[in-house]
Amino acid sequence: MSLAYSRIVVLTGAGISAESGISTFRDSNGLWENHSIEEVASPEGFQRNPEKVLEFYNLRRAQLLDPQIQPNPAHQALGRFAQEVRQQGGQFTLISQNVDDLHQRAGNRDVISMHGQLLSALCSQSGRARPWSGPLNLKDVCDCCDPPQQLRPDIVWFGEVPYHLEACYQALSEADLFVALGTSGQVYPAAGFTELASQAGATTVEINLEPTSRSFDAGYYGPASIKVPEFLEKILAGKA
Ligand code: NAD
Numbered sequence: 001m002s003l004a005y006s007r008i009v010v011l012t013g014a015g016i017s018a019e020s021g022i023s024t025f026r027d028s029n030g031l032w033e034n035h036s037i038e039e040v041a042s043p044e045g046f047q048r049n050p051e052k053v054l055e056f057y058n059l060r061r062a063q064l065l066d067p068q069i070q071p072n073p074a075h076q077a078l079g080r081f082a083q084e085v086r087q088q089g090g091q092f093t094l095i096s097q098n099v100d101d102l103h104q105r106a107g108n109r110d111v112i113s114m115h116g117q118l119l120s121a122l123c124s125q126s127g128r129a130r131p132w133s134g135p136l137n138l139k140d141v142c143d144c145c146d147p148p149q150q151l152r153p154d155i156v157w158f159g160e161v162p163y164h165l166e167a168c169y170q171a172l173s174e175a176d177l178f179v180a181l182g183t184s185g186q187v188y189p190a191a192g193f194t195e196l197a198s199q200a201g202a203t204t205v206e207i208n209l210e211p212t213s214r215s216f217d218a219g220y221y222g223p224a225s226i227k228v229p230e231f232l233e234k235i236l237a238g239k240a
Contacts, residue, residue, distance in 0.1 A: 004238045005177035005203070006090040010078065011193050013097045015182020015208060019072045019225045022063070022100055025184070033060070042158045050150075051138060057153040058135040061118045064100050065133065071106035074181075074228035079107030081232040093171040097183060097190050099155055114162040114190065120154035129154045162189065175202040177235070182207065182224050185214040205240075207231060 014024035025032050032040060033056070039045045040056040063069060071079075078094065085092040095112045096103055101119055103111045116122075121132035123142035126149070141148035156162050172178065178197030185191045194214050198204050206216040207227050218240075220227045234240035 002238075003085065003088050003090050003236075004240075005235065006085075007171075007174050008085060008090065008177045008179070008235075009093045009095065009171045009175040009193075009197060009202070010179045010181060011095045011097070011183060011190060012078075012103070012181045013183025013187075013190075015184075016074050016224045016228070017072075017098055017100050017102055018182070019074070019223060020100075020102055021069050022102075024182075037158055041155070043160065046152060046157070050152075054136050054138065054153070057118065057155065060099075061133070061135070064118055069100075069102075071102045072225045074224035075102045075106035075108075077229035077232050078103065081236070082108055084236060091171075091174070093167075093175075095168050095171070095190070095193070097187065112164045112167055114156070114164055114168060116153070116155040116163065118153070118155070121151045122154040123149050124152045125149035165189065168193070169196070172196045172202075173200050175200055177205070178202040179205045179207065179231075180212075180214070180216070181228065183212075185212045205231070 018024050023033060035056060040053050046053045082092045082094065093112065094103060094108050095114055097115050099116055099118045101117065119131060119133055120129045121136050122129050123144050125145045128144045136151060136153060140151045142151055172193055175197045178194060180194055183190065194204050194216065204216045206212065206219040207224060208221060209223065210221055211219055220231050231240060
């Protein structure tokens with residue numbers, strides 16, 4: 001069997017984790033669990049009220065570690081797909097805007113987490129990240145600076161530069177298939193990835209509950225847990 005596409009880039013957003021029980025942003029009118037972006041996802045919000053921001057991410061982290069929150073069939077299908085593509089000699093790059101670790105738990109260990117991770121804390125001075133699974137409080141300071149500095153959630157907030165952009169741009173420039181999955185396409189620079197992939201000659205595909213305002217060569221609409229396994233099967237069978 002030979003692959004119809006051999007340099008595949010998938011960009012995921014909050015929609016892929018919705019059926020695992022983690023709320024998205026846009027579906028709740030641009031609010032994240034009833035909080036505005038400015039309040040809990042900006043450096044200014046953290047400066048204004050660090051306790052509130054730390055508590056917000058503490059609740060998100062605790063929710064993620066609830067045994068009821070598990071990867072769904074969309075995460076699992078992507079984990080198997082990555083393995084299959086690589087076994088057949090293809091390149092597969094998974095870029096996620098999500099801060100949960102459901103892709104990793106479903107077997108995608110080398111995911112590019114461009115907006116950071118809930119299960120990580122960052123030294124606000126040195127920028128050094130460290131694994132973090134419990135609550136993060138004002139008294140938590142780093143061991144990398146003298147004097148020790150405040151730790152903050154390892155989340156890329158609005159106005160900050162996403163992680164690993166060079167690796168993203170490199171993969172996009174080589175892609176022959178680009179899939180935007182469960183993302184509203186409103187958060188830059190990820191929102192511009194479709195256009196970059198298209199300029200590089202890739203076929204562009206959207207999988208979402210409903211069409212977004214971006215333009216794609218093809219779209220598959222419905223719940224990710226159904227549409228993603230279906231679409232990936234088609235790709236492997238050379239039928240999409
Ligand atoms: P978004 O909330 O802006 O958009 C979610 C998209 O997913 C929408 O277009 C919606 O139609 C679609 N969707 C919802 N349920 C779906 C389903 N079952 N199947 C398929 N599609 C579905 O998300 P975004 O574009 O990722 O941008 C939000 C930002 O918020 C990101 O930067 C992310 O870091 C952060 N965020 C992350 C999480 C998470 O890690 N799970 C959750 C909320 C917000």
